[in-house]
Amino acid sequence: MxxxxxxxxxxxxxxxxxxxxxxxxxxxxxxxxxxxxxxxxxxxxxxxxxxxxxxxxxxxxxxxxxxxxxxxxxxxxxxxxxxxxxxxxxxxxxxxxxxxxxxxxxxxxxxxxxxxxxxxxxxxxxWMQYLTAYGALIDIAGLNSQDFVIVTAASSSVGLAAIQIAGMVGATTVAVTRTSAKKQALLEVGAGHVIASAEEDLEKRLKEITGPEGARVVFDPIGGPIFEPLTAAMAKGGILIEYGGLSPQPTLFPLFTVLSKCLTLRGYLVHEIIGDAKRLDAAKTFILRGLQSGALExxxxxxxxxxxxxxxxxxxxxxxxxxxxxxxx
Structure with missing residues (x-):
């Protein structure tokens, strides 16, 4: 028993x-x-x-x-x-x-x-947090040291994993959280910038941080009204990877922003990585290396x-x- x-x-x-x-x-x-x-x-x-x-x-x-x-x-x-x-x-x-x-x-x-x-x-x-973040940022988006990556729900375990993984490849993370209560903690785990979405103009701050080029990668589990400011701050040819639907509000498709910037909006589940032996082996190698070096904690x-x-x-x-x-x- x-x-x-x-x-x-x-x-x-x-x-x-x-x-x-x-x-x-x-x-x-x-x-x-x-x-x-x-x-x-x-x-x-x-x-x-x-x-x-x-x-x-x-x-x-x-x-x-x-x-x-x-x-x-x-x-x-x-x-x-x-x-x-x-x-x-x-x-x-x-x-x-x-x-x-x-x-x-x-x-x-x-x-x-x-x-x-x-x-x-x-x-x-x-494994859940690092596989989820790895699959989106490294396997799908090919995140690199030249990139800005916007991470929403940044204080969640997956959000924190994404910040650490971005740090491993030298990308700059813009962490989005609801209030400023967790701002210092997010900076301490490696976020380059932190935006409190309930206290600041999200689109304005994103554009100030990422500049005229915008962010190539967005990693979001929320959906809903946040899509509009996120896509507005993205780079041409950028990719938004959606891995959840936490918002109770409808997620409207930002048609003209997507068209004008040739954006990719990509649904994603970690099952994509877990169900593919070759991709899973690559993920395990990356994550175990990060754990052993201390880059992932x-x-x-x-x-x-x-x-x-x-x-x-x-x-x-x-x-x-x-x-x-x-x-x-």
Whole structure:
């Protein structure tokens, strides 16, 4: 028996329950991991509330990130052994392979031996944020040292990962956050400039910072009315990569700006990288190099014990965090 988090109905954080479940032994190509820490992601709150791209059969588990020790390997697994310290790459389906539990079974292809310098908390906070930012900025946009990149929702874990990755390649980040409360912290993690969108004229400030050429790359999970000032400040031939839809307001297509500047507006999910072995290998090489050099360092907002998973989800939805929320077991 192992303690596993599940929900029997869709709803708020209060629907999460810790239950004792019998788990099958790992099958072909799978490993069993004794979990030490879980990384929380907004996708899990969306699944729990019934608004995610994946629809679970109830009761359902959830979770995309974890770190721990391999306890057992299934048939056909090479390169891993009991006792290995590992973290997991988010699977395509968290319903099929949920991560919230004391024990989890995962395909070995989604398991990584992380750098020994990472503790359990940091190791559980690596792959979703850095893979998401890498796939957009490096794999798709080809970000380089000549670029300005605008990063909205900059104090989220993915936003912070994007700032650090931009720093690795020498690009200049313009971090957009709602208020100035997190401005200094964003500068300290590597943002070149910070704009408080609720306190400043976003379009005017973007144009002041990026100059007449504008920003070639925009990385946004919000959508809605922010599209107009973002595209207005972009360079000709620029690319806006949209990886979310946090705004409750409609996202209007800025037709004439897109036409006049020959812009690309690109929808993106991290599944593009995870589902392509060649691209995933390149991403892992880049991220592990950054972790080993110290250029990439997960920012932890707060940790909660496993028994407080409901409280952890409430904090996740408060939008008060700066960086990643981690649950320890």
């Amino acid at each position: 192992a303690r596993i988090v599940r929900f029997h109905e869709e709803g708020g954080p209060e629907v999460l329950r810790i239950e004792d479940i019998d788990l099958p032994r790992p099958g072909q190509g799978e490993v069993r991991i004794r979990v030490r820490a879980l990384g929380l992601n907004r996708a899990e709150a969306l699944l729990r509330s019934g608004t995610y791209i994946e629809k679970p059969a109830l009761p359902s588990g959830l979770g995309l990130e974890a770190a721990g020790i391999i306890e057992e390997v299934g048939p056909g697994v090479d390169g891993f052994a009991p006792g290995d310290a590992v973290s997991i790459i988010p699977p395509i389906s968290m319903v099929r392979w949920p991560a919230y539990g004391e024990l989890i079974t995962f395909p070995a292809e989604f398991v990584v031996k992380h750098p020994p310098s990472l503790g359990w908390v940091s190791a559980a906070a690596v 997960p920012v932890i907002a707060r940790t909660f014990p496993f028994e407080q998973i409901v409280e952890a989800h409430r904090f996740l939805e408060s939008n008060e965090q700066f960086g990643k929320i981690v649950v320890t077991i």
